[in-house]
Amino acid sequence: MAKINPEFLDELKKYGGNDFSACYNCGNCTAICSLSTEDNSFPRMMVRASVVGLEEKVTSSLDPWLCYYCGDCSLYCPRGANPGELMMALRRWLTAKYDWTGLSGLLYKYLPATILAFVLTALAVIGLAIKLNFEMETIMHYGHLFEMFAILGVFMVILTPNLIRMWYLVIFKPKRNIPIAVYFKGIGELFIHMFTQKRTLGCSNSQTRWFEHLILVFGYLTLLFTTVVLDWFGTENFFIIALGYIESAVVFIVTAHFMYSRVNKDKELNKHSQPSDWLFVIWLFLMGFTAFVVRLFIDFDLLAANFWLYLLHITILVQWAVLIVPFGKWTHFLYRSFAMYFSSIIQLSQETKGK
Amino acid sequence: MASNKTKTLNLVKDKIQVSEQAKQRRKTYSAMKKQILAALEEGPMTLPELAKATQLPINEVTYYLMTLRKYGDVKTGEIDDNDEFFYYELKKQQNHGED
Amino acid sequence: MPETTVIKKQYDALVIGGGIAGGEAALNLANMGFSVVLVEKDLSLGGKMIHLSKVFPTLDCAACITTPKVSETARHPNIKIYTYSEVKNIKKQSDKLFTATVFKKPRYVNEDICTGCEDCENACPVIVEDQYQHDLVGRKAVYIPFSIANPRVANIDMDNCILCGACEKACLAEAIDFTQVIQEIPIEFKAVIVATGYDMFDPKKLPNYGFEQNKNVVTAIQMERQLVPTRPFNSVLRPKDGKMPNNIAYVLCAGSRDETVGNPICSQICCMYSIKQAQLIMGALPMADVTIYYLHIRAFGKGFNEFYQQARSMGVDFVKGKVAKITEKENGNLIVRFEDVYKGKVKEAEHDLVVLSTGILANKGIVELFPGLNLETDPFNYVKQVKELENPSQTSIPGVFVAGTASGPMDIPDSILSAGAASSETASYIRRLS
Amino acid sequence: MKKKIGVYICHCGANIADHIDVEKVRESIASDEVVFLSRTTMxxxxxxxxxxxVDDIKKQELDAIVVASCSPKLHLQTFRNVAVRGGLNKYNYVQVNIREQGSWAHSDTPAAATEKAIQLVKAGIARVIESQELTPLKIEAHNKVAIIGAGVSGLRAAVELADMGTHVDLIEREHFIGGRVSQWGQLFVSEKNGEEIVKKLYETVIDHPMITLYTGTELIARSGSVGNYNLQLKITPRFVTQECKIGAFDKAIEICPVSVDDEFNFSLNKRKAIYKNYESEFPHIAAIDMLNCTKCGKCLEVCNSINLNQEILIENITVGSILLSTGFDPYEPSENEFSYKTIDTVITLQQFKRLVELSPNKLIYRDKEIKTIGFIYxxxxxxxxxxxxxxxxxxCTSAIHTAIQIHRKYNIKSYHMNRGIRTYGKQELLYTESSKNGDVYVEFDPKKEPIISKNGKQTIIKVVDLxxxxxxxxxxxxxxxxVTGMVPRKDNSIADILKVPIGRDKFFNEIHPKLRPVETVIDGVLIAGACQSPKNITESLKSSLAAASKANSLISKGEIELEPTLAVIHIAQCDWCGKCADACPFGAILKTSIDGKEVAMVNNANCKGCGMCLPVCPTDAIDLIGYTNREIESMIDALID
Amino acid sequence: MSETTKNTAIKVLVFSTEKISDPAIDLAGLLKLHYPPTVYVIPLPCSSAVKPKWILRAFEKGYDGVFIAADGTDCSFSESCVEKTSDIIAQTHILMKEKGISPAKLKMAAICSVCAEPFVKHMNNFVEELTRNKIN
Structure with missing residues (x-):
């Protein structure tokens, strides 16, 4: 017996789910989806649960994460109900649901809150810079320190508890008893998906999309590693410097292409961008781009004269690290991977039970 | 009488252009007809057999065979043992006048 | 018919379209004593209905209902008929009178002399896809449209004629006349009934169904032809390889209730005609399984739901779910992919023949018949009924009425009623003029 | 005299030929010496x-023809016309039914079906030999139609017929006209509401010189037949002679002590014995419901147009044709069907629509404001x-249209428990609109109906969603x-009076849904609107207009041709005993004297050709034309030959 | 084969009525409801028009049974139809007895215009009954 939440439909609209109540349940979206299988049929059931108000069903579901938004479902939806975009909205909503701080939901739902948060972080950075009298060395030192602590902090304080919440909602609460051994058995999946996103290949549209995504992930992660661990901005090592250049270039070029697609709306998945989507690509682009230019300025000895540039870079970095990574679209990267992991261990445990 | 018979065509023959498409259709039909009827000389055949015998795409064989059937060159025989394909055979030219 | 043809320039009413609605409307008016000119663009009267097998829910044969009506219309002394003709330039001469021109296209056969003996057809060496069998089989370049056509006379398809003269030699009645040209006949009338019918949706607009590439995917109208006595094949067969199908799928809402093809409305007849065909197939091929993939069964008319239940009890399998993709296998069988909605699972099923229950669309180009007069249409190009709850046949032009599917999807009983209403409103309109 | 007979046996495509060996049938009768020619035809x-x-008849100089094909109900007229075009009398034609009573009925036994067909054709030939040339009877037709039921169908048909020059007696059982449509507010496909539609029609009707409106009137008896129906009407007075003055009427209502369920509002509220259903109702005069009036006389004190002594009138009218547009009743759920009448928050769609009409700003039912609604289809x-x-x-459409209205009017969210939505045609757009509004459609299995329960003040629908x-x-x-459907009128006594056949659904039955959808087997009795089958307003109007044109073409020429099926007396055998006259339901047989002998005589105008007089005659002196001893006996013989 | 059936099969003559029971018999065919093919139908305007002498003639000629598919209360001519048809049956039964014909060979039932199924049931039962009696 399922309780329904009559407000759920309106709630999802705030997360960018539009038109989905037009659904007349023909199942075309599920049948056209190249990732949908008999054991794992979506997205119609998610659309249905959203319309009816079966909040629990959505909360405990991994389906939204299993979708990589090729857009076929929306393109061929006979009622224009846009199931693909609803899946996107559900991912936002789930992100908010997993987030113990509640900030995610606030940022997704209210654009002014997002803007305010960005302005405040920027002011904090500038305030700190003023306090440090714009001393380049110190600020760069603090900047580097910040990077290290931010990563650790966000992981420990926000993301790990959120992942536990995710586990609680999709595995523990729905009483899916999974033996410990299975958790280990499936761990490989987690990393494979985290780094390769190989599931995208099953999507009907392009291989280029998967490739772009793949090199972006690699570019981003290695850039992170290069700046934080190898201290790209501080190093003299030619090899590391070159590596950083390549990585940052990959990040801003790929994101630039993403932005171009979104502006042109050339594909179904690019038709309905939300502010959170824009923020994610723009900031990623800016990060890569400013990092590239900062290092360039360092190499040409121009940074001291153009210190504002570093400040800009660090501001973007801070905003990225304290807003987008813990509360924004960045989390998709993590939740998707864990969703694949959870999904595979659920399946594994069912298989063992079956035997 | 006989001289009158082609009269109207002669009046317009120079004015109307015969389309390439029409010429092609005529050619294809007579070629198909020839091949299908020749193959059926060997005895009744099902459509897959006929396609194999004539080395023609099966959907085209079906279309032309059914047309030949409509115009009385071919008639339907028994169905095969699997109840899947009918045999088609040549219709013996009989004297006209029968309904 | 020579016994009735009195060429008269002025009529009480013009009926555009000689299908079942136009015919009924013309007959009603003629029976009330009005003179009617009926213009049909096709070679025969009878519209779409004359080509159907049996009609739901009574399962009586369409020809048995249509042909008597058609011959009654054709013979009526108050009705002048132009087939294979188009009416254009309908204009208002005054508040009380319309003028127009009928363009009578040449058949290149003298209608009055032709006996419909088919000698010319047998002599012709050119084969063209038979449009009356929906391209399943060929016809000649000179041909009798179909066996129960009215008038049952030959016609030369000049686009495909090679001018060999064989037909003219074969015709003992000397009815072939290559010198025919388009005839323009000016007419005057007081009122118009638009009964131009509908168009079938073109399934090529649904790329995922692969109509044309997948030869064993047919439209329902092609299946309909396979079920009539004058069918294209010797039995119900697959068009690709002539195999007798034993597992047939119907895909409903192909081109209806679908915003992606710009036709969000329900076509109103496809559910019922598919259910009817399923029953007929089970009669014709007792071993065959029939599956109907549907969204909602629209069995709303008198006796319709009972008919639907009858199909269920006969063993027709009804599966709720829209077929999203059809792919052909090597052996010509087809894989349909759909979600079994009641189970919530994606499935694939193999069928050896798939029938697309295509929807219906408005017949375009009606508006252009009335230059300078604003004939309003609804967003789907159907003629707009401007006072639907008062005068259901009234259009935006005074004196112009609409009957049958020209105003929206409709089944046969509704078309007949609509034609009855149109003739009634037309009659009182004409009487009010004088 | 030997007749030259032509016999045609129809394949009917495959309908006959699939089960009957048509050629064999032809061969087996071809040798019959009276059969001059025999053919088969597709x-x-x-x-x-x-x-x-036609060519055969003319060239071969045939005297009679037989066509073996489908039921004569379909094509008797068609082939009679063929006979006429060939120059024969149309009664020198016999149709043999080898389809409905041959190939179809015996598709399981083709050989026997062929045998039967041969016998049937032989009987047909035997009969046609005995057939006589007859001339159809012409009877005078009154160019006047009685329309029963002044809902939109009846009103619209009345206007149309009157415009076409036919007189109309429009007869309404209630004191007010407009039927169901006047009960509905906003209508689908129109900016106008029900009241406005009715108002416009009423004004046309009342001003039309060709239409006589009877309210409070019931048809209680009928005699005669097509062209000349005599109807007896019972007119119940409204006991109010003209409209009370504005204040006076309100006062009359105030002081009337009788309070009864207001049926116009489906018992949502009460009304008095003196009443109007709504302010601007037609006719504009109030009525007193004498079934409930106590004749206390209080109203007389405030309104001097009231006369409680008005009496029921009986009036006779003569019309050429009768058009039934008696409409439908909404289905009344039985007690406890979906908790109807056992849980107080369960009402019918019709009640709900009235409730919406009566609630301008907020939707309040039983003192509670309504925010969410569950529809059960x-x-x-x-x-x-x-x-x-x-x-x-x-x-379906009506409920969804209502859901859209209440969303717009009161921002109400609705849940629709349905069994597959049937918004056919353009009505689909309403379904889309409602879905987009956020209304939720839940599909249930008819074998697992939703269960309604009440938890404190909260009503809960428990449903399994497919x-x-x-x-x-x-x-x-x-x-x-x-969401209650349409059922035939509870009181359908009119069907008994007019002998209109009732179909499987208990609605009036048409002759043929496609060929003759508004005609009944009773000549001159037509059906229109929802009394034939459920219909929406547009569909009802279309059928009423179609019926109007049929009625007009039937009677407007002043005469009608009838079958010459009449009883004839063989004077020589008749010894007047009067039994035939007693048996005749139409009083068509009279005593007369011919050459001093007392014999029976048939009044052709009254004889309807039923043949009830035949079996009672002790001397077998009566024959029915078309069914004479010779014809019937020759068939009996031929069928077993 | 047909020759043998012809001689042994039970033959039934049905008097139907054009507006009421005949449509039902047609409907039976339309619905492909089967009844014995040796049932022959002669339609009349009304079931109260059947002359007893026709029925007797039928028995004389060798029919095994006669069935009157009566209008019943649906009769469009007169309400007295039921009564009148019953009278005809009663009267004929007497005449049959005189001639030594079993009264079980003449039956009637009201068949409404949509009573296709009841008609078929009546025919099957009647023929079965007549067969039993004939064998015995």
Whole structure:
């Protein structure tokens, strides 16, 4: 017996789910989806649960994460109900649901809150810079320190508890008893998906999309590693410097292409961008781009004269690290991977039970 | 009488252009007809057999065979043992006048 | 018919379209004593209905209902008929009178002399896809449209004629006349009934169904032809390889209730005609399984739901779910992919023949018949009924009425009623003029 | 005299030929010496076949023809016309039914079906030999139609007929006209509401010199037949002679002590014995419901137009044709059907629509403001257990249209428990609109109906949703609306009076849904609107207009041709005993004296050709034309030969 | 084969009525409801028009049974139809007895215009009954 939440439909609209109540349940979206299988049929059931108000069903579901938004479902939806975009909205909503701080939901739902948060972080950075009298060395030192602590902090304080919440909602609460051994058995999946996103290949549209995504992930992660661990901005090592250049270039070029697609709306998945989507690509682009230019300025000895540039870079970095990574679209990267992991261990445990 | 018979065509023959498409259709039909009827000389055949015998795409064989059937060159025989394909055979030219 | 043809320039009413609605409307008016000119663009009267097998829910044969009506219309002394003709330039001469021109296209056969003996057809060496069998089989370049056509006379398809003269030699009645040209006949009338019918949706607009590439995917109208006595094949067969199908799928809402093809409305007849065909197939091929993939069964008319239940009890399998993709296998069988909605699972099923229950669309180009007069249409190009709850046949032009599917999807009983209403409103309109 | 007879046997495509060896039938009768020619044909009814038959009759100088094909109900007239075009008398034609009573009935036994067909054709030949040339009877037709029921169908047909020059007696049982449509507010496909539609029609009717309106009037008896129906009307007075002065009427209502359920509002509220259903109702005069009036006389004190002594009148009218537009009743759920009448928050769609009409700003029912609504569809339609197997056609659209209205008017969210939405045609757009508004459509299995319960003040619908893979949902709502379908009128005594056939669904039955959808087997009695089957307003109007044109073409010429099927007396055998006169239901047989002998005589104008007089005659002195001893006996013989 | 059936099969003559029971018999065919093919139908305007002498003639000629598919209360001519048809049956029964014909060979039932199924049931039962009696 399922309780329904009559407000759920309106709630999802705030997360960018539009038109989905037009659904007349023909199942075309599920049948056209190249990732949908008999054991794992979506997205119609998610659309249905959203319309009816079966909040629990959505909360405990991994389906939204299993979708990589090729857009076929929306393109061929006979009622224009846009199931693909609803899946996107559900991912936002789930992100908010997993987030113990509640900030995610606030940022997704209210654009002014997002803007305010960005302005405040920027002011904090500038305030700190003023306090440090714009001393380049110190600020760069603090900047580097910040990077290290931010990563650790966000992981420990926000993301790990959120992942536990995710586990609680999709595995523990729905009483899916999974033996410990299975958790280990499936761990490989987690990393494979985290780094390769190989599931995208099953999507009907392009291989280029998967490739772009793949090199972006690699570019981003290695850039992170290069700046934080190898201290790209501080190093003299030619090899590391070159590596950083390549990585940052990959990040801003790929994101630039993403932005171009979104502006042109050339594909179904690019038709309905939300502010959170824009923020994610723009900031990623800016990060890569400013990092590239900062290092360039360092190499040409121009940074001291153009210190504002570093400040800009660090501001973007801070905003990225304290807003987008813990509360924004960045989390998709993590939740998707864990969703694949959870999904595979659920399946594994069912298989063992079956035997 | 006989001289009158082609009269109207002669009046317009120079004015109307015969389309390439029409010429092609005529050619294809007579070629198909020839091949299908020749193959059926060997005895009744099902459509897959006929396609194999004539080395023609099966959907085209079906279309032309059914047309030949409509115009009385071919008639339907028994169905095969699997109840899947009918045999088609040549219709013996009989004297006209029968309904 | 020579016994009735009195060429008269002025009529009480013009009926555009000689299908079942136009015919009924013309007959009603003629029976009330009005003179009617009926213009049909096709070679025969009878519209779409004359080509159907049996009609739901009574399962009586369409020809048995249509042909008597058609011959009654054709013979009526108050009705002048132009087939294979188009009416254009309908204009208002005054508040009380319309003028127009009928363009009578040449058949290149003298209608009055032709006996419909088919000698010319047998002599012709050119084969063209038979449009009356929906391209399943060929016809000649000179041909009798179909066996129960009215008038049952030959016609030369000049686009495909090679001018060999064989037909003219074969015709003992000397009815072939290559010198025919388009005839323009000016007419005057007081009122118009638009009964131009509908168009079938073109399934090529649904790329995922692969109509044309997948030869064993047919439209329902092609299946309909396979079920009539004058069918294209010797039995119900697959068009690709002539195999007798034993597992047939119907895909409903192909081109209806679908915003992606710009036709969000329900076509109103496809559910019922598919259910009817399923029953007929089970009669014709007792071993065959029939599956109907549907969204909602629209069995709303008198006796319709009972008919639907009858199909269920006969063993027709009804599966709720829209077929999203059809792919052909090597052996010509087809894989349909759909979600079994009641189970919530994606499935694939193999069928050896798939029938697309295509929807219906408005017949375009009606508006252009009335230059300078604003004939309003609804967003789907159907003629707009401007006072639907008062005068259901009234259009935006005074004196112009609409009957049958020209105003929206409709089944046969509704078309007949609509034609009855149109003739009634037309009659009182004409009487009010004088 | 030997007749030259032509026999045609129809394949009817495959309908006959699949089960009957048509050629064998032809061969077995071809040798009969009276059979001059025999042919088979693919479609006897096709124009070319008809043409061939006409040619045959003319060239071969045939005296009579037999066509063995489908039921004479379909094509008797068609082939009679063929006979006439060939120059024969149309009664020198016999149709043999080898389809409905041959190939189709015996498709399981083709050999025997062929045998039967041979016998039937032989009997047909035997009969046609005995057939006589007859001339149809012409009877005078009154160019006047009685329309029973002044709902929109009746009103619209009346206007149309009057415009076409036919007189109309428009007869309404209630004191007010407009029928069901006047009860509905905003209508689908129109900016106008029900009241406005009715108002416009009423004004046209009342001003039209060709229309006489009777309210409070019932048809109680009928005699005569097509062209000349005599109807007896019972006119119940309204006891109010003209409209009371404005204040006076309100006062009369105030002081009237009688309070009864207001049926116009489906018992949502009460009304007095003196009443009007709504302010601007037509006719504009109030009426007193004498069934409930106590004749206390209080109203007389405030309004001097009231006369409680008015009496019931009986009036006779003569018309040429009768058009029935008696409409429908909404299905009344039985007690406890979906908790109807046992849970107070359960009402019917019709009640709900009235409630919406009566609630301008907020929707309040039983002192509670309504925020969410659950609609339950197919109540009384598509029944599994009950008798109503049919779909009521209008209810899906009506409920969805109402849901859109209440969303717009009061921002109410609705849940629709349905069995597959049937918004056919352009009505689909309403379904889309409602879905987009956020209304939720839940599909249930008819074998697992939703259960309504009450938890404190909260009404809960428990339903298993097929679209969510059978998830059981608990839906909290403020009001449950049962989407009740259409059923035939409860009081359908009119069918008995007019002998109109009733179909499987208990609605009036047409002759043929496609060929003759507004005619009944009773000549001159037509049906229009929802009394024939469930219909929406547009569909009702179309059928009423179609019926109007049929009625007009039937009677407007002043005379009608009738079958010359009449009883004839063989004077020589008749010894007047009077038994035939007693048996005749139409009083068509009289005593007369011919050459001093007392014999019976048939009044042709009254004889309807039923033949009831035949078996009672002790001397077998009566024959029925077309069914004479010779004809029937020759058939009896031929069938077993 | 047909020759043998012809001689042994039970033959039934049905008097139907054009507006009421005949449509039902047609409907039976339309619905492909089967009844014995040796049932022959002669339609009349009304079931109260059947002359007893026709029935007797039928028995004389060798029919095994006669069935009157009566209008019943649906009769469009007169309400007295039921009564009148019953009278005809009663009267004929007497005449049959005189001639030594079993009264079980003449039956009637009201068949409404949509009573296709009841008609078929009546025919099957009647023929079965007549067969039993004939064998015995």
């Amino acid at each position: 479609f006897a009814c096709s124009d070319s076949s008809q043409k061939d038959m 197919c109540v009384g339609s598509l029944q599994i257990k009950g008798d109503n197997k049919y779909c009521s056609r209008y209810c 679209l969510t893979a059978k998830e059981e949902l608990d839906i909290p709502v403020d009001l449950v609306v049962l």
